[in-house]
């Protein structure tokens with residue numbers, strides 16, 4: 001029976017240090033255009049508010065013009081296309 005090597009990929013001290021190291025999250029302005037800096041795409045709750053507005057446009061309670069007035073940012077157009 002051949003001796004099996006039990007070599008697992010070793011965690012070097014360097015690797016461990018890298019894993020421990022927390023990169024500061026780069027904050028970007030919320031895509032809705034409100035100017036709030038956030039770690040994600042949206043400031044908390046702003047995505048829900050936006051998708052609710054998109055739904056209103058789809059159901060006819062609001063016009064697309066009103067939506068773009070409320071959300072003038074170009075980035076947000078991609079989100080409205082992805083919204084269900």
Ligand SMILES: [Zn+2]
Nearest residue numbers: 030032034046
């Ligand atoms: Zn926002």
